[in-house]
Amino acid sequence: MSDTAGNGAVLVVGGGISGITAALEAAEVGIDVFLVEKNAYFGGRVAQLNQYFPKLCPPTCGLEINFKRIKDNRKIRTYTLTTVKSITGGPGNFEVQLETMPRYINSNCTACGDCGQVCTDEIDDAFNLGMKKIKAAYLPHEMAFPRRFVLEKNACSPATLDAVKAACKYNAVDLDMQPQTFTLKVSSIIWSTGWNPYDANKITNLNYNSSQAIITNMMMERLAADNGPTKGKIVRPGDNKEPASFAFVQCAGSRDENHLEHCSYICCMATFKHISYIRDQYPEAKIYVFYIDLRTPGKYEHFREKFMADPNSTFIKGKVADIVAERDGGVTVIAENAVTGTKIHQKVDLCILATGMEPALGAQGKALGVNMDGNGFIVSDPERGMISAGCAKSAVDVYSSGQSSTAAALKAIQIGR
Amino acid sequence: MSMNVQPDLEFIKAMKEAGGDTLKQCYQCATCSVACPLSSDDKPFPRKEMILAQWGLKEKLIYDPNVFLCHQCGDCTEMCPRGARPGDVLGAIRAYAYRALGWPKALATLCSSVKNLPILIGIPAAAILFCWLISGGMHIPAGEQFARVGYTQFFGHWDFRLLAKNVLFIDLIMLTAVGIALTSLYKGISALWKGMEASIGLKDVPYRPSLVQFVKKFLWPSLIEILQHNRFRECTVNVDRVKGHRPLMLGFIGLFIVTCYSLFTQDVIGIFIPSMHGPISMWNPVKLLANVSAVAMIGGIGILWLNRTKMEAAGKATNTFYDWFLIWMIMGVGVTGLAAELLRIIGIPSLGYVVYYLHLIAVAMLFLYMPYTKFAHIAYRTFAMAFERYRESSYIKNPLNQ
Numbered sequence A: 001m002s003d004t005a006g007n008g009a010v011l012v013v014g015g016g017i018s019g020i021t022a023a024l025e026a027a028e029v030g031i032d033v034f035l036v037e038k039n040a041y042f043g044g045r046v047a048q049l050n051q052y053f054p055k056l057c058p059p060t061c062g063l064e065i066n067f068k069r070i071k072d073n074r075k076i077r078t079y080t081l082t083t084v085k086s087i088t089g090g091p092g093n094f095e096v097q098l099e100t101m102p103r104y105i106n107s108n109c110t111a112c113g114d115c116g117q118v119c120t121d122e123i124d125d126a127f128n129l130g131m132k133k134i135k136a137a138y139l140p141h142e143m144a145f146p147r148r149f150v151l152e153k154n155a156c157s158p159a160t161l162d163a164v165k166a167a168c169k170y171n172a173v174d175l176d177m178q179p180q181t182f183t184l185k186v187s188s189i190i191w192s193t194g195w196n197p198y199d200a201n202k203i204t205n206l207n208y209n210s211s212q213a214i215i216t217n218m219m220m221e222r223l224a225a226d227n228g229p230t231k232g233k234i235v236r237p238g239d240n241k242e243p244a245s246f247a248f249v250q251c252a253g254s255r256d257e258n259h260l261e262h263c264s265y266i267c268c269m270a271t272f273k274h275i276s277y278i279r280d281q282y283p284e285a286k287i288y289v290f291y292i293d294l295r296t297p298g299k300y301e302h303f304r305e306k307f308m309a310d311p312n313s314t315f316i317k318g319k320v321a322d323i324v325a326e327r328d329g330g331v332t333v334i335a336e337n338a339v340t341g342t343k344i345h346q347k348v349d350l351c352i353l354a355t356g357m358e359p360a361l362g363a364q365g366k367a368l369g370v371n372m373d374g375n376g377f378i379v380s381d382p383e384r385g386m387i388s389a390g391c392a393k394s395a396v397d398v399y400s401s402g403q404s405s406t407a408a409a410l411k412a413i414q415i416g417r
Numbered sequence B: 001m002s003m004n005v006q007p008d009l010e011f012i013k014a015m016k017e018a019g020g021d022t023l024k025q026c027y028q029c030a031t032c033s034v035a036c037p038l039s040s041d042d043k044p045f046p047r048k049e050m051i052l053a054q055w056g057l058k059e060k061l062i063y064d065p066n067v068f069l070c071h072q073c074g075d076c077t078e079m080c081p082r083g084a085r086p087g088d089v090l091g092a093i094r095a096y097a098y099r100a101l102g103w104p105k106a107l108a109t110l111c112s113s114v115k116n117l118p119i120l121i122g123i124p125a126a127a128i129l130f131c132w133l134i135s136g137g138m139h140i141p142a143g144e145q146f147a148r149v150g151y152t153q154f155f156g157h158w159d160f161r162l163l164a165k166n167v168l169f170i171d172l173i174m175l176t177a178v179g180i181a182l183t184s185l186y187k188g189i190s191a192l193w194k195g196m197e198a199s200i201g202l203k204d205v206p207y208r209p210s211l212v213q214f215v216k217k218f219l220w221p222s223l224i225e226i227l228q229h230n231r232f233r234e235c236t237v238n239v240d241r242v243k244g245h246r247p248l249m250l251g252f253i254g255l256f257i258v259t260c261y262s263l264f265t266q267d268v269i270g271i272f273i274p275s276m277h278g279p280i281s282m283w284n285p286v287k288l289l290a291n292v293s294a295v296a297m298i299g300g301i302g303i304l305w306l307n308r309t310k311m312e313a314a315g316k317a318t319n320t321f322y323d324w325f326l327i328w329m330i331m332g333v334g335v336t337g338l339a340a341e342l343l344r345i346i347g348i349p350s351l352g353y354v355v356y357y358l359h360l361i362a363v364a365m366l367f368l369y370m371p372y373t374k375f376a377h378i379a380y381r382t383f384a385m386a387f388e389r390y391r392e393s394s395y396i397k398n399p400l401n402q
Ligand SMILES: Cc1cc2nc3c(=O)[nH]c(=O)nc-3n(C[C@H](O)[C@H](O)[C@H](O)COP(=O)(O)OP(=O)(O)OC[C@H]3O[C@@H](n4cnc5c(N)ncnc54)[C@H](O)[C@@H]3O)c2cc1C
Pocket: A013, A014, A015, A016, A017, A018, A019, A036, A037, A038, A039, A042, A043, A044, A045, A046, A049, A051, A052, A053, A054, A082, A083, A084, A192, A193, A194, A195, A196, A217, A218, A221, A266, A267, A270, A273, A355, A356, A357, A360, A361, A389, A390, A391, A392, A396, A397, A398, A399, A401
């Protein structure tokens, strides 16, 4: 399969909020856009958030309207389960080879769910960060766009595959699908590959694996979400205890030359947001926030003030450097309070690691000739026809992602001219 | 917190020379205080010491017991998110403190830089050579005589019964060195103790422990703890050091006993029984202890040498004169001592005499420079540990004292 889209076409790699924004901005001035996404759905990390600041609205309110705009715009062609394999040529005449992994379910799918009903094999629910199991024939999440099922063929027994195929009334299950490679000719490439949560297992001193009472901030988003593993109830994974006390561990893996050197920019804000989730459900719970310094960009200052005033919340200047699992299922976090100069051993029911954002593209980007800085963020290089946007460029919030995506689209268009 | 912080160039330079210039990287996250296996809940370190050092508050640091309680294991350095290397910084602060507490100042300053190494070796070398020249012992014995007397007539021989000529000269050299060192340590420890008391706001305490009580309650338990190496074992990244440090320490204790014994036999008993002035028989238990101790010392320092090289290669420790000078000196004492003995056994007097001369230089250096080099930790750390006990004891915590 080959696609030639004439002059000035733009390839957008990564279909999170940044990629979607950049694609729409370019398409709405009449440019041909290809939007490719590694996952089976668009929306990226924002889709996983429960609410997002500044207004604390659900992610659907931002994403859904954009999905509709994409559907309505004939200039944008979208590809899921697709990644870039190789790039040749230069600005104005790139030839990009891409590969689409088999979904095993074709576009006939109406998301009726019958296949999931009969499927008996289960997989970890990646959207919910492995906090629950789902059927191997599944819709990635309730609001998934495109609204089409995915079949994890490798996880299924032959009997299951037969049953799944038989269950579909629309002839949408295609077990013979193969990975497909194809080539696109474009003038410029926008990298909006976003971020991954930093792997908490790598922060060995925090003993992430030692207790179910230690979760990450992204898990907190899912726990608080109505469409999450607990239907929005914040409870301790494992024993479903309603926590009476919480500890937030800021800078878990960020601003640390042994891990991510950069400040992840949003995790202080995310913690304040999580305090608001907790307060909705547990008005009296004790909350302890351990930090080096709290970074709340000016526009979010009021947010910070509101939660700093909470009498049941304590803010301790000192990074947690050790966590010990307790018999009762809770954990004790250990830090030095740098203001009083004494060590604290704080026992809590649930501990949230404010893990940071690690650029997602990683080593693959280097191999493709993408210009990256020491932390793995992609350096915009319009001269070479490659532009970065959103969290692929630097750790930012949704609002700033939108701004940088608009700017990226403008630059991409100029290259096409 | 507002204070007028004057950058102290001398202090900053000293930090830099002793491997502590990473300190400006510190952003006070306090990870190190939790990582440190030795830091207590009430008085954690080394985070506070890092900010004091950044502010250049050297007066506070010199009298901070935590500075001396640190065992330089490097656990904190391993975990520091900023590469500020708190373990190395504390080492540098100690180097600075030994210098600041040391007396005479000129000697203390001399010991702080590798540039002065020729002078540092030259002082005892010249002194011993001078003694050798004036002693009139200036001849190298023939093989048969060498086998009989060994090095006991290095500085010659006389028939005066009370004190062997050789012993007189060795005493002259070594006791001078030890005397200077002990005076320096006495002054240093007194100053440190007063400073540490002042740092916890102690001025007029109605009840102070008597000397006996002090030893019994605070000093002796500390010594026992040091012998057992409990704190060393707490370290994680460099726990292997125990394997070197413990034999080294036991070797030193062994050699200390041997020295005391020979001092006693030669200088006291020798007055009555002159035959005591000859070399000790190979099978004398004291000689046996001396040999075992020497081997433990060389083995121990060898392990520490390798360990340090490995740590530096892995970037876990900084290469500093402060750390190496002591390793070199101890290695020098051990190797020259053993070589001199071997040369005596196989009977090569000329080379034996040269090596023995080097041995005397190394021993004199170890004694003389003890208060100003890393070696000083055996005194300062012991008293810091005693102070730690004292600070937690009823003398301080007693409401009558408040
Ligand atoms: C705990 C937490 C809470 C947060 N809360 C908020 C909030 O309340 N408000 C706010 O403004 N911001 C918040 N953020 C930040 C927000 O998540 C980011 O700003 C946002 O996700 C950036 O979007 P993006 O499109 O740049 O990246 P992403 O959302 O990561 O999207 C990137 C997309 O690219 C895809 N991709 C990756 N690699 C490839 C590849 N090689 N090929 C193809 N596709 C690829 C990914 O699958 C993904 O879909 C929060 C972050 C965290 C960690």
